[in-house]
Amino acid sequence: MTIPTDPRSLLYRADQLDPETAKALARETLSRCDDGELFLQFTASESFAFDDGRLRSADYSREAGFGLRGVSGETTGFAHANEISAAAIRRAGETLSLLDTTKSPLAPAPAATNRHLYTDASPLDGVEFARKVALLEKIDAAARARDPRVKQVTASLAGSWSVVEIVRPDGFVATDVRPLVRLNVAIVAESNGRRETGSFGMGGRRLYDEVMDEASWNRAIDEALRQALTNLESVPAPAGVCPVLLGPGWCGVLLHEAVGHGLEGDFNRKGTSAFSGRIGERVAAPGVTVVDDGSITDRRGSLTIDDEGTPTRENVLIEDGILKGYIHDRLNARLMGVEPTGNGRRQSYAHAPMPRMTNTFMRSGKDDPAELMGRMKDGIYATSFGGGQVDIVSGKFVFSCTEAYKVENGKVVAPIKGATLIGDGPTALTKVIGIGNDMALDEGIGTCGKGGQSVPAGVGQPSLLIEGLTVGGTG
Structure with a gap:
């Protein structure tokens, strides 16, 4: 795809819609609403999958459309179409006439910004098809050459x-x-009739150059292979209540799911979150500071502006254990009498925005991670999670560990298989007894689901020692 000099030309065409007509239509169709917007979007996407020694799929798609949203009080009217034209927008505006509107002053516009958190260039256009396929072939060959136990890549x-x-x-x-890119490598290793899997991924809002760099994809192979070989040596996980040390980086997905969703404005406005009405109260152990920040350069969860036009920013949600605030879109912020925080997000033009996390993480503490492990006489050290289930309202969670270790007398004694962590986020926050000085963000692979919508998201945390989590095991 050849990228035009002005990307807006992918949204506007002289015979369909021009910028001035778009502004006039927004004014006309939303004139009786408290808030709302016309959201225009063009997206080009591609994906390649190399499996079992061959290219299994190569997909490319282009899509364009609009979403027209009007808000009156707590009620939202929304219509969308995959045709960007004045006629289609006018038809969508008829939907908003069904809103029961009592005209209030229009909510003020977001602040303007001219910052850029990522490149405007297209990753799809910068690397030819053959090079992308050749990269996956190289990864497959290099991974198989690493170790004779590698059976599938x-x-x-x-x-x-x-x-x-x-x-x-x-x-x-x-x-x-x-822009958004992602590289993933998964390896199945076999020894003595036993097979185990390891995986690693990386990405962000950047071009392909970084993930296609030789050092980067070799690191992905090394990490996926290391995890697979580690799991080959694993023993059945013990069950019971014990201290758990969570590793830095990707383990923040537990914080994201078990705590982060409970800090989103819609749940708290409706009073259905465990954190509802608790601003100013202690909700976590001293030293626990949780931040959502969509303004970090090049990160997967970052946005220059959210999907309502509000600039993203750093939002401190919990500070030293005290609940300071929630994350908001425009609707929930207005109804709760606070400012939007830059967290109004949508999967695409075909979806209405809602309050969503961007990059959510816990800040570093002062503890040496090795000293935290040394505190555990009998516990679990978890470094990577796979699937999990979370009740957003209560924060109750069940997470499966894809890489974890048994710890005795402050030392790792064996990798374990089949461990699940069971608990609830609000209680787990109060049981934090050690916070490492090694905070790391994840490698750029997270996707968050809520209300039937998926959006890219980032997570992170330092090493975190939690006293008394329930571990479900197989041993």
């Missing part, structure tokens, strides 16, 4: 490039161009 590469424009009835217009 799966490598995948994915990228997207999206142009969005938010047009409000007050004339406010904001545009963002969003």
